Amino acid sequence: MIWQTYQLDNKTLKANEPITLWKTENGIIEISKGTLAKPIMLDDQRKGYVFHGQSKLLLDTIVETEKGAVGKPVEKEMTEPFLMLGDTETIQEHLSTADKQDLEIAGYENEQQLTARAKELCDRFFRRTSVCGHGTFGWNHGFIFAFPNNANKLDVLIAKDTNLIYRATDRVFLSNKGKAILKTPGEVIIAHSGRSFVVKRSCCV
Amino acid sequence: MSEDIKEEMKRLREEIASLKEQLGNVTEMEQRRRHGIYIDVGERMRDYMGDVMESVAEGIHGELDKCVFIGPRGVRIIREKGEPYKDEEETETNFPKAAEVMSALGQEHRLRILRELVRGGKYANELQEKLSEITASTLSSHLKVLEGAGLVVQEKVRGRYLITMPGRTAYNMATRITRIIERGNQE
Numbered sequence: 001m002i003w004q005t006y007q008l009d010n011k012t013l014k015a016n017e018p019i020t021l022w023k024t025e026n027g028i029i030e031i032s033k034g035t036l037a038k039p040i041m042l043d044d045q046r047k048g049y050v051f052h053g054q055s056k057l058l059l060d061t062i063v064e065t066e067k068g069a070v071g072k073p074v075e076k077e078m079t080e081p082f083l084m085l086g087d088t089e090t091i092q093e094h095l096s097t098a099d100k101q102d103l104e105i106a107g108y109e110n111e112q113q114l115t116a117r118a119k120e121l122c123d124r125f126f127r128r129t130s131v132c133g134h135g136t137f138g139w140n141h142g143f144i145f146a147f148p149n150n151a152n153k154l155d156v157l158i159a160k161d162t163n164l165i166y167r168a169t170d171r172v173f174l175s176n177k178g179k180a181i182l183k184t185p186g187e188v189i190i191a192h193s194g195r196s197f198v199v200k201r202s203c204c205v
Numbered sequence: 206m207s208e209d210i211k212e213e214m215k216r217l218r219e220e221i222a223s224l225k226e227q228l229g230n231v232t233e234m235e236q237r238r239r240h241g242i243y244i245d246v247g248e249r250m251r252d253y254m255g256d257v258m259e260s261v262a263e264g265i266h267g268e269l270d271k272c273v274f275i276g277p278r279g280v281r282i283i284r285e286k287g288e289p290y291k292d293e294e295e296t297e298t299n300f301p302k303a304a305e306v307m308s309a310l311g312q313e314h315r316l317r318i319l320r321e322l323v324r325g326g327k328y329a330n331e332l333q334e335k336l337s338e339i340t341a342s343t344l345s346s347h348l349k350v351l352e353g354a355g356l357v358v359q360e361k362v363r364g365r366y367l368i369t370m371p372g373r374t375a376y377n378m379a380t381r382i383t384r385i386i387e388r389g390n391q392e
Contacts, residue, residue: 028362058361064326068370073361 006126008118009039009046012111014098015053019091021084022143026164026175027059027157029084029145036106037095038118040085046092048085048144050118052106055082057147059157059166061173063180063189065196070189071173071182074166078147081121086143121146125154306371309354310379314339315347319376322357322368332366 015035022029035053039046059074100110108114125146142160149155155168166173172183178193188199309315314336321327321335329348333341348366351357356372359365368376 025363060360060362062358062360062367064367065370068373069326069358069367070370072358075361 005042006047006122007041008050008115008122009041011039012098012103012114013037013039013049013095014102016094016096019094021051021091022086022145022159024159024162024164027057027159027166029055029057029157031055034102034105036098036102036108036114038114039088040083040122046088048083048088049091050081050083050121052081052114052117054079057145057157059173061166061171061182063175063182063191063196065189065191065198066194067196067198070187070198071171071184074168076147080148081117082145082147083121083125084143084145121148306354306356306375309350309356310375312347312350314343315351316376316379318344318347318351319356319368319372322366323373323376326360326365326367328363328365 014037015031015033017033018030019035020028020030031051032054035051035055038050038052040048040050055078057074057076057078061074062069062071103109103111103114106114142158142163145157145159146154147157149169151169153169155166157167158165163176164174170184172181174181178191180189180191182189186200190197190199310319317336317339318332321332327335329341329344332348333339333344336344339347348357348359351372352359356369356375358367358369360367
């Protein structure tokens with residue numbers, strides 16, 4: 001897939017009801033009713049959306065070790081546009097065409113303003129993310145989310161089945177069933193089947 | 206006719222080679238699945254994951270190089286030069302935080318909650334069952350105090366309560382001090 005050739009659909013959609021975009025025992029991402037959605041198209045197919053509205057991310061970036069739990073959950077109310085790539089079909093039925101009033105509620109005077117912000121986010125993601133550094137991206141299943149953060153960078157969450165990668169400015173978290181790695185500015189914790197290894201601050205690079 | 210057979214043999218050989226290659230790929234993927242976290246998100250992401258793991262490994266190696274010497278006569282732990290070992294009593298203590306932690310520990314019910322969590326993560330209703338002498342609202346407020354002090358953490362998605370590393374250390378410290386004092390009183 002050559003993501004540099006992606007396009008944003010002319011249509012602007014909105015959520016007819018609260019939608020759970022992704023949910024596992026580790027995390028959940030929900031968007032509220034009225035959230036605007038701009039479809040991301042590739043070869044005339046919907047591959048994802050840029051959402052803008054009241055949305056929520058909960059993610060337990062906690063590693064359980066035999067000496068106690070390490071890490072804190074992420075609880076993020078998202079008011080800025082964020083990007084999702086992945087299964088678009090299941091949520092499609094909960095979306096309908098947005099009108100001018102829906103755009104105004106979200107703070108936009110017209111569709112062009114939303115398109116411009118969505119394009120800016122997509123350009124940042126597809127340009128800066130190493131996933132697509134060479135314009136290719138071998139993603140077939142699962143989800144990728146990218147959220148702008150306070151440091152004006154993108155937090156990225158990649159999920160497929162029980163596999164999870166979360167990369168933010170203050171932590172990197174990888175998990176799969178009994179295995180987990182958490183890297184924070186202070187330490188790195190590696191846990192596997194109840195056993196764990198902790199590397200403290202001076203070792204972190 | 207023999208030309209046809211030769212052609213057919215050649216085609217079959219090519220097909221076998223192709224199948225072997227595919228089988229090799231599948232085996233390699235399967236092995237990688239068995240040996241760790243594996244997500245098929247393309248070469249670039251694998252490179253990124255590799256970078257993260259490499260930086261973790263380098264950190265561990267670097268630290269071990271600094272402080273562990275493995276020689277013919279065994280293993281020696283070396284302390285870094287210029288950073289003499291500081292006794293716990295010499296290091297600066299954040300007294301307000303220490304008081305908060307001690308205050309969180311200074312309640313019988315909260316110690317009982319910690320004991321339950323030492324045995325494994327639990328939902329509020331499981332804790333309620335184990336500690337039936339505490340009402341639901343009191344349990345909830347105790348958990349908030351423990352969470353505020355950093356001794357307990359609650360998962361946001363599943364809602365389970367887990368004891369943290371400091372929580373476990375604090376609980377062990379409290380029980381150890383109690384045992385020492387009790388032993389002293391008996392003597």
